[in-house]
Structure formats: C-alpha cells, structure tokens
Amino acid sequence: MEQLLQVGVIIQTHGVRGEVKVFPTTDDAARFKKLKHVMLDTGKETLPLEIESVKFFKQFVILKFKGFDNINDIERYKRCPLLIERENAVPLEEGEYFIADMIGMKVITDEGENFGILKDVMETGANDVYVIEHPSEGEVLVPAIKECILDVDIENRQMKIHVMNGLI
Template identity: 70%
Template sequence: MEQLLQVGVITQTHGIRGEVKVFPTTDDPARFERLRKVTLDTGRESLELEIEKVRFSKQFVIVKFKGLDDINQVERYKRCPLLVRREDAVPLEEDEYYIADMIGIRVETEDGEAFGTLKDVIETGANDVYVVETSSHGEVLIPAIKECILEVDIEAGRMVVHLLDGLL
C-alpha cells in the first residue's frame, strides 16, 4: 500500500508572493485548512513543505507555503503533486477505499473467474466508475454501486464484481 496519498496538484502560480493554485484530488477540499504539512513530489525529489495560508477560489485551493515568498521560488512546481502521509489522510468510512490502494487490484466475477485489473477510477457526481482492463473485452466501465461491486479486499488485492446486463 502507498504510504503517501495525493491530495492535490499544483496547476499554476497565483500572484507574485509565492502562492500556488492547487487542483484538489481529494473528496474534501476543505481538508487543506486542517493540513499543516504536505510533501511536494518534483519527480526528482520530495520536499516537505509547511502550509502557511489556505483560501479557496472556485474549484481551486490557493496555498501559500512557509518560506516560499516569491513567484520565482514556486514557478518550477507547476504540475507537481501534493501528498500527505497515510496517517494524516482523512479517515475512511465503511466501504470506502483510497483510490491509490485500489489501482492494480485484480477483478474477478462472482463465479470466481479472473476478469481483469482495475486500471482507473472515474469520479462522477452520482457514483464512481471503475475502469477495468480485460484481455477479452478491452476496457470495461463498471459503476461503483452495491449491485455491481460485491466485495473489495485491499489486503488480498481482489475485487469481486457482478456484471449487469449491458456492461459488456
């Protein structure tokens, strides 16, 4: 399981005083107000940054990091993900899972037959949709509803699905 979970991606700078515009990749963007530190993944290194100030603008979160007070200091971090340690992540409710833990698990039908591998999760307004890569049907989209998702076992790396008529 991943020890760092993504909560957002820096999209661009905001103003000239070191603020950045972050696209939240968490279910609860307000969680940024409670965060004290995040890890910035530059692709080459990971930097632990302390959050100084947070505010909201439309669907974005405007973040100011302590010690980064100039646009030139944050310009290079565009498109970099912001991560939190698993223990600092929002606690999960029953039947909720971190997407990072789900990607790559094997998907089986209710008959115990191998069906494919979970490739992606599409977040929609009503319910999530699981993108399953199969060898016989290509990509199959399965709605994340109780009628279709019968079991998820993250530790075993397995999901059991019921394929409703019309999904294939």
Template identity: 70%
Template sequence: MEQYLQVGVISSTHGIRGEVKVYPTTDDVSRFKKLKKVILDTGKEQRSLEIEGVKFFKQFVILKFKGIDHINDIEKYKGKPLMVAREQAVTLARDEYFVADLIGLLAITDEGEELGTLVDVLETGANDVYVIGTPDHKELLLPAIKECILDVDMEGRKLLVHLMPGLR
C-alpha cells in the same frame, strides 16, 4: 499500499509572492484548513513544505508555503502533485477506499471468471465507475454500486463483481 496520498496538484502561480493555485484531488477540500505540511513530489525528490496560508478561490485552493516568498521560487513546480503521509489521511467510512489502494486489484466475477485489473476510477455525479483493464487490452466499465461490486478484499487484492446485463 502507497505511503503517500495525493491531495492536490499545483496548477499555477497566484500573484508574485509565492502563492500557488492548487487543484484539489481530495473529496474534502476543507481539509486544507487543517493541514500543516504537505509533501511536494518533484519527480526527482520529495520536499516537505510547511503551509503558511490557505484561501479558497472557485474550484482552487490558494496555498502559501513558509519560506517561499517569490513567484520564481515556486513557478517551476507547476503540474507537480502535493501529497500527505497516510497517517494524515482523512478517516474513511465503512466500504470507502482510497483510489490509490484500489488500483491494481484483480476483478473476478461471482462466477469465477478473471476479468482483469482495476486501472482507474472515474468519478461521475451519481457513482464512481471502476475501469477494468482486460487481458485483450480493452476496458470494461463497472459502476461502483452494491449490485455490481460485491466485495473488496484489500488483503487479497481482489474485487468480486457481478456483471449486470449489458456490461460486456
């Protein structure tokens, strides 16, 4: 399991006083109001940043970090993810999982056939769609609905699925 979970990505600067526009990658955008710190993953290091201010603008969150007061101090981090420690993650309801934890699960049909590994989760309006990478380098798209996803075994790292007609 991942130690850190992504909550957003810095998309651009906002003004000249060190604020950034963040594209949220969390289902609960209001959680930014309660966050005190985030971890900036620069690719080379992880840097803890204290949040000084939070505003919302269209689909973005505008963040101001303590000690970063000029556009030049933050501009180099465009495109970099913002993370939180797992302990700071939102509480999940029953049968809800973090996408980072689902990636890599082995998909097995209710008939015992190994389909491949879950490589991505697509978020659609109606329901999520699990992308299964097959051994022959193709992708199988499975709707994340109870009729198709029968069981998620996080400890065993397996996904029990029922292939509905037309899914192959």
C-alpha cells in the same frame, strides 16, 4: 498500500508572493485548512513543505508555503503533485477506499472467473465508475454500485464483481 496519498496538484502560481493555485484531488477540499504539512513530488525528489496559509477560489485551493516568498521560488513546481502521509489522511467510512490502494487490483466475477485489472476510477456525479482492463474486451466500465461491486479486499488486492447484463 501506498504510504503517500495525493491531495492535490499545483496547476499554476497565484500572484507574485509565492502562492500557488492547487487543483484538489481529495473529496473534501476544506481539509487543506487542517493540514500543516504536505510533501511536494518534484519527480526527482519529495520535498516536505509547511503550509503558511490557505484560501479558496472557485474549485481551487490557494496555498502559501513557508519559505517561498515570490513567484520565482515556486514557479518551477507547476504540475507537481502534493502528497500527505497516510496517517494524516481523512478517516474512511465503512465501504470507502483510497483510490491509490485500488489501482492495479485484480478483479474477479462472482463465478470465480478472472475479469481483469482495475486501471482507474472515474468520479461522476451519481457514483464512481471503475475502469477495468478486461483480457479480451479491452476497457470495461463498471459502475461502483452495490449491485455490481460485491467485495473489495484491499489487503489481498482483489475485487469481486457481478457482471450485469449488457456490461460487456
């Protein structure tokens, strides 16, 4: 299981005092109010950052980090992900999973046949849709509904699905 989970991505600077505009990749953007620290993934290293202030603007979160007081200090971190440690993650409800734990999971049918590998999760308005790389059909989109998704076993990295008529 992943020990660092992504909660957002810095998309651009905000003003000249070192604030950044963050696109949240978490279901609950308000969780940033409770966060005291995040990890910045620069691609070369992971830097711990202390959150000094949090504001909201439309669908974005405006963050100010301690020690970054002007635009020049923070500008080089555009497009960098913000991560948290798993122990700081929001507790999951029954039947909820972190996407990072699901990607790469083996997918089998209720008949025991190999269906493919989970490549991505698309979040739509009604329900999530799983993108599964099928061995012969290519990408197959499977709705994350109880009629299709029978079991998700995070520890064994396996998902069991029912293939509904018309799915492939």
